[in-house]
Amino acid sequence: MTAQTHPDDALAAFALEALPDDERKAVATHLAQCARCRHAVAEFQSVGNAVALTAPPLAAHGGLRARILTEAAATPQYLAQSKKGRGRILPWLTGWVAAAALFILSLGLGSIDVALQQQSGVSAPQPTFAVALAATTDAAGASGSVTVAATQTALSVQHLPPPPPGYVYEAWVIAGASPLPAGTFITTPDGHADLALTQAAVQGSTVAITTEPAPSQPKPTGKVLLKGIIQPAQGS
């Protein structure tokens, strides 16, 4: 499938998440290269959202409101990244962790291995928490977050433009001697994507995002665009 052969009959189904996985991936790859089809999908998604309104409103059990408020009170929020703070090390990075992060930012992903080999005490996954990913100068304005739960590590990115034709974004988890590929993705026209990482990001590991030739690469070859060290924020 190329940018010239548009998957017109699949776009509505893609927008409604009604495609089988293999076809969904093929369409997603095409969308990375085709603004025309991205626009069509966006319109179909808007239509789908309107269709939701035709479900009859219904009052839930009276205790649901209280359950929601109780769970929210115990749930940390994703950290918003201020414009002033973009590209800077987050305030909760302290000591040698901050130093390692600065080292990584300055030398790129190829040096991450060395920096992380010097670290020790990489621990098991902890209860759900979220950390922000910092943008490098190669992705100014972008932001992201990683949510670590007992069974899943979820990535969310914002303001990361769709990759060039033939390329995808690839997530990496670095917790040992080498970066492990953790999934590829493309972003929506205005730079958003959400996905579950295929590698668990344990505390002390680093999650990084690079641009790579499609469909994926076993080792990173592109510059680091977003990165963060997986540690729970103090006080969150």
Next chain:
Amino acid sequence: MAQLAAGSSAALGPLYDRYGSVAYGLAHHMLHDAGAAEDVVQEAFVNIWRSARTFDQQRGNVRGWLLTTVRHCCLDVLRGHAPQTTRNVSIDQAADLPASDDVLSAVLKDIDARSVQQALAALSDDQRETVRLAYFVGLTHVQIAAQQQAPLGTVKGRLRLAMQRLRDLLAYSGATEGGASS
């Protein structure tokens, strides 16, 4: 949303009071199970709380964001996926603001249920049923083709034409009526 973004989880209460019945109605309509629907709605509202600091009020549509999240959680249930307690749907993944130049999303931001029902009624029976199976039942077009005993190509085309027709009808409705808020 400003209070949520400022870290006040109690502000979810008024949001629930406004949209809770719509969210629960969608979840119950998809799952036909009160307990599962409540779990989904709970997860959706907590997701709103979790991501509130990233919400852009000038561009955002809380209703669309919430309903998209509810539907995604319902699809996980319907398709037998493991519960994704951390599932996060970004506000731009919520269909009301997928592209900054998408005029349609702005038109449909406040459209009401009656306008959508009228648009659905204008579809052929086959088209309307195909949209229902895809959107509310969560079937893939392959599964829809099997259920309707129709060629896959026919179902693909039917869904595309139905969505295009809905798009045109809703755009006209939203533009002419101003999309009265539901």
